[in-house]
Amino acid sequence: MNRVITITTPHQGLHDITHQIAAVVHEQGRAEGLCTLFVQHTSASLTIQENADPSARSDLERWLNRLVPEGDALYTHTLEGSDDMPAHIKSALTATQLSIPIIEGQLALGSWQGVYLWEHRRRGEKRRIVVHIGS
Amino acid sequence: MNRVITITTPHQGLHDITHQIAAVVHEQGRAEGLCTLFVQHTSASLTIQENADPSARSDLERWLNRLVPEGDALYTHTLEGSDDMPAHIKSALTATQLSIPIIEGQLALGSWQGVYLWEHRRRGEKRRIVVHIGS
Amino acid sequence: MNRVITITTPHQGLHDITHQIAAVVHEQGRAEGLCTLFVQHTSASLTIQENADPSARSDLERWLNRLVPEGDALYTHTLEGSDDMPAHIKSALTATQLSIPIIEGQLALGSWQGVYLWEHRRRGEKRRIVVHIGS
Numbered sequence: 526m527n528r529v530i531t532i533t534t535p536h537q538g539l540h541d542i543t544h545q546i547a548a549v550v551h552e553q554g555r556a557e558g559l560c561t562l563f564v565q566h567t568s569a570s571l572t573i574q575e576n577a578d579p580s581a582r583s584d585l586e587r588w589l590n591r592l593v594p595e596g597d598a599l600y601t602h603t604l605e606g607s608d609d610m611p612a613h614i615k616s617a618l619t620a621t622q623l624s625i626p627i628i629e630g631q632l633a634l635g636s637w638q639g640v641y642l643w644e645h646r647r648r649g650e651k652r653r654i655v656v657h658i659g660s
Numbered sequence: 661m662n663r664v665i666t667i668t669t670p671h672q673g674l675h676d677i678t679h680q681i682a683a684v685v686h687e688q689g690r691a692e693g694l695c696t697l698f699v700q701h702t703s704a705s706l707t708i709q710e711n712a713d714p715s716a717r718s719d720l721e722r723w724l725n726r727l728v729p730e731g732d733a734l735y736t737h738t739l740e741g742s743d744d745m746p747a748h749i750k751s752a753l754t755a756t757q758l759s760i761p762i763i764e765g766q767l768a769l770g771s772w773q774g775v776y777l778w779e780h781r782r783r784g785e786k787r788r789i790v791v792h793i794g795s
Numbered sequence: 796m797n798r799v800i801t802i803t804t805p806h807q808g809l810h811d812i813t814h815q816i817a818a819v820v821h822e823q824g825r826a827e828g829l830c831t832l833f834v835q836h837t838s839a840s841l842t843i844q845e846n847a848d849p850s851a852r853s854d855l856e857r858w859l860n861r862l863v864p865e866g867d868a869l870y871t872h873t874l875e876g877s878d879d880m881p882a883h884i885k886s887a888l889t890a891t892q893l894s895i896p897i898i899e900g901q902l903a904l905g906s907w908q909g910v911y912l913w914e915h916r917r918r919g920e921k922r923r924i925v926v927h928i929g930s
C-alpha cells in the first residue's frame with residue numbers, strides 16, 4: 526500500500542513528521558510490517574533524531590550548514606539560488622529513504638527517536654513523501 | 661523476487677542506472693510494491709540526485725572529493741591504492757542500499773530524481789547490485 | 796516478522812554484527828526476502844564495510860572522529876557529555892536503517908562486506924536493533 530503525503534515546510538531545518546507518519550500507519554491498521562518513507566526531492570531529506578532537547582537538532586543543522594556552506598567557490602551549479610547546491614550535497618549526505626518496522630500496530634521507534642523531514646532550501650517548500658506500508 | 665544486475669562503471673563518478681532498475685521493475689510486472697537496491701561493494705554506493713542539470717552531479721562529486729581527498733596522512737589502509745580508503749569513507753557517508761516505492765507499475769521517483777551508482781574508485785569496475793522487489 | 800536484538804557495545808567504534816543478523820535470518824528460514832535492520836538510538840548507527848583488513852575500519856573511524864570532533868565551540872547541546880553531540884551528528888551522516896536482500900536463505904552480502912553497529916559514544920552501551928524480515 527502506498528500513500529503520498531504533502532508537507533509544507535515553513536523554512537530550512539528539521540521538521541517533525543512523526544505524527545503524520547504514525548497516522549498513516551494507524552489508518553492502515555497493520556499489526557506487523559515495514560513502513561518506508563521516500564522523499565521525492567533532491568533538496569530535502571529524512572533523518573531520525575533525538576526528539577527531546579531541541580538543541581541537539583539545532584546544533585546538527587548548524588554543523589551541517591558550516592560543513593556545506595553557501596557561496597563555496599567550488600560550485601558551478603548556481604542558477605537556482607545560492608542555497609540550491611548545498612541542498613543537493615546535504616541530501617546526498619543524509620537519507621532520501623527510511624524504513625521503520627511496525628510492531629503491534631506502531632512505528633518501532635526508540636524512546637527518544639523522532640522522524641524529521643529536513644528542508645535544505647532556505648524558504649519553505651511543498652514536499653511530497655511516499656509512504657509505503659508492506660508486510 | 662531478487663535479481664542481481666552487473667554494471668561496469670567507466671570511471672569515478674555518478675552513473676545513471678535509472679533505466680536498468682526501471683527495466684527490472686517493468687519486467688517483474690508488479691503494480692504496487694517496494695524496489696530495494698543493494699550494492700555488494702564497499703567502494704561504490706547509491707544516491708538519488710537531480711537528473712536535469714549535470715553540473716549538480718559534478719559539483720557534488722568534486723565537493724566529496726575535496727572532503728575526502730586521496731593522500732590524507734591519516735590513512736594507514738593504503739595497500740590497495742590511494743583511492744581505496746577515500747572510497748570506503750565515501751561509501752559510509754552515502755548509501756549502500758536504497759528502497760523506492762512502486763506505484764502503478766513504475767518507480768515512484770520525483771520529476772527531477774534519477775538513481776545513480778556512485779563509483780568511488782578512479783578506474784571503472786564491475787559492480788553487482790541486488791534488486792529486490794517485494795510487496 | 797520482527798525480532799528485537801540487544802547488543803552491548805564494549806566501546807566507541809565499529810562492532811561486527813553480521814553473525815547475529817545471519818542467525819536471525821537462518822532461524823526464520825525464509826529462502827527469499829528482505830532483512831531490514833533499524834537501530835532504536837540516535838547516538839549509534841549502522842554501516843556496511845570491508846570485513847577483511849581491520850585498518851579500513853579504524854581509518855574510517857578516525858576520519859569521522861576528526862570530521863566531527865568533541866569540544867567543537869559550535870555545540871550548545873553539551874549536558875549529556877562531550878561525546879553526545881558528535882554522536883548525533885555521526886548518526887545523521889551514516890545510517891539508522893539498512894535493508895539487505897535474502898537469497899537462498901542467506902544475507903546477500905558481497906564477498907568483502909560485513910554489517911557493523913557503529914557505537915558513537917565513548918563508553919559501551921546496550922543497543923537495541925529491530926530486525927524485520929519480510930517477503
